[in-house]
Amino acid sequence: MIVNLTSAIFIIALILVMGQVFSALFDKTRIPDILPLILFGIFLCPVFNIVSLDLFGQMGKVFTEIVLIIVMFQTGTSFRISDLRDSFLQGSILTVICMAAVGAAVYLAAFYALRLPPIYSLIMALIVADNSLVVIMPLLSKLKISGETKAILTLETTLQSVLIVVIVLALISMAKEEDVTSHIILTKVLYSFLMAALISVICGVFWSAILNKVRRLENSMTLTLAFILIVYSACSAAGSEGAFGVLIFGFVIGNIRVIQKLWMSKVLTEANSFKGYEKNFFAEIEYALRTLFFVYMGMSMYLQNTYFILCGLFIVLLKFGIRAVVVNYTLSKHITRTDCAIAAALCPSGLVAAVLAATASQQLGGTNGIQDTVYSVIFFSLILTSLFSFVIEKEYTRPITDFIFSRHNEDIKEEPPSDKPSDEPAPEQNKHAGV
Template sequence: MDASAVIIALGLLIFSAYLFNGLFSYTRIPNVLLLLLAGILFGPVTGWVEPADFGQVGPIFTSITLVLILFESGTKLQLSEVARSMGSATLLTVFHFLVTAAVAGGIAYGLAHVPPIGAAFFGCIVGGTSSAIVIPIVNQLGMDARGGAILLLESALSDVLCLVTGLSLLSAMEEGVFHLGPVLLGILRSFLIALVAGIVLGLIWSVVIKWIRRMQTPLFSNLAMVLLLYGAVEKLGFNGGIAVLGFGITLGNAHLLGKTSMGKWFASQELLLGEREFFAELAFIIQTYFFVYVGIHMQFAGWTPYLTALLIVVLILVMRPFIVRMLVRGKMPLKDLDTMAFMAPKGLVPAILASLPLQRGLAQGKPIQDLTYAMIFISILVCTLLIAFVQRHPFSVAGLKRKAKEEESKEVKW
């Protein structure tokens, strides 16, 4: 494909994304699915674009997409909402991860005949929800602040779980030995150090940015700082996504310090509004290309991985509503509870980790990669269609209607 055709395609994709957003009010289908299908059309179906065409730019592009989505979402979260949602989000993350890892790993071992450690690796890398997929859907649906915060935090926390457990099990696949203690310590260390780094730098930057604004418009200086933070934290071996989310939440809530004696040092909320709008538009454009990019990378090696993935996704979505019913606390509409019950798409983290066993020459690498790509596609397809349905027709699942009615009369404190 020549350069002029690529430029035309990039322009058409942006117009298509705005069109899909307009159609959303009628179809309730998030544009994530439509852009993913466009990528499949451009890549696997027609062969117009090959994954190899992206070269080394592809992985960098996916990281930048994740950085922008997490930062932009973090700046919109209110600190009080984060505090109220963290308990439910943490429990939901852990229980959903354990259930999904057990179901996916068990089926990979029993039906796909993946060896035990390889099956455990597969189960763990698909055990979470994808922040790169969840956050744009939540934003487009316009969910209640509490429900949206829980899903955002769940997706960010589960990225840490999937990365640390996945990399630990990858080492076990190579060495034949697995130690649980270092894995748990690695999860805790990766989360806490990254979060502290993001919060501390967010406080420092909220002071610095106030002085930068007096000299020039600092829109791209924010972007530069976010990229530096993500890269530095990742380079040190911790989770850059959590650091960026913590940075965004801190920067978005730094104006609250205006009520203290240190208030004169920190940027006001009003000064951040223009920057939020800029990042929202930038994130919208980048994630448009990202979902098409994911579609281009889909692999269709046969029906078996997709049928196996469909079975796994169905079992997960049968159990997730009960987990939501049991663990989520707080007042929210039935429509949001239904959405939360079916929000389990896979995305960036499993796509990256699934390629590692094959790159390292492990025998089970090919079936793990095929099954993971099938899981990504099937989970996004099924989850977005179910969410589109419940947006129009909220219904009782796992007692969620009863829960919603109970919460109408009282707010449950976690």
């Protein structure tokens, strides 16, 4: 186990360099950079025990929260009102149906295979139903899919994470025989959404109004980063979901000029969005944090019990199969088959699932394998998501994709940009020759 500070700093530098190398390889080979980073983390800690998670202590939890905050903010700024308008209904339907279908199947698996009590089975089912936003967002930014599909998947992942966190924590309280009813759970969910939206919209409008003045100060971008953390803290302190609040804040900042024209032309006299150098600043921060996070996620995976590992693999296959069916019948027919296939493949469990599984294990005790099984689900779902997204984009699975998603539009083969330069100049030359 490494205790040498110099060695630890060298490993951090090595991880950042590896992240850049894997990112460049992704652009050329389409092999997702997530998988090798996670595998590197697994070799560092669970396999060879080069680094121990005990070294991180409470800072590990702080680090994961900061990663989530930055990823949510970047996701919010990339959202466009036009995309949200076109994707809100489909994203909401996909969220509800996928949660219900996957949750029901995993509930039965947990109840019969793991012999868990009904309330514990329900908790595990919802934990597994969650799709990791921290994993999906970096993939969405690099995969070649339409803006509408990206908006649908972003909305689905965000809504799903907030719903699952609130409901699972309420169910844990119920399992501890506290006075919690379905009415209280619904009230908590609505309160979490509304309070986060209210605080974030106010903060977003306020910050956009004073952004020009902030830019005159030294280290202005650091002040914006600090304000993002303040928004998160304010939403969490109000009993809402801080990460969702940061998403809304980023959405307001990214669309403030449109919001001003549509709804606030008389109230908001000055509206400032981010400039290019500010976007680059946060993009660099996101890259560094998420690269380190994927290695940290790999270090956090302890797979020991063979039975729980096999149960996790079975549940992952079940989850992917159900999601393919749900995606096929909930997304509009005009969305292409490749987009549908990628949407079906992007359902990895991750940060939220790991945290909720650990919380359930700590607070309930005697949960008979929930945490071990969820870690197995995280491991296999990350591998399958990486592999599926690769083979789908490479069109290795085109016959299978066309068969499963036959009700959707075919992909347009003339889209690749490499074809157009060779085809278009020729007719122009012929016209000039004829004249």
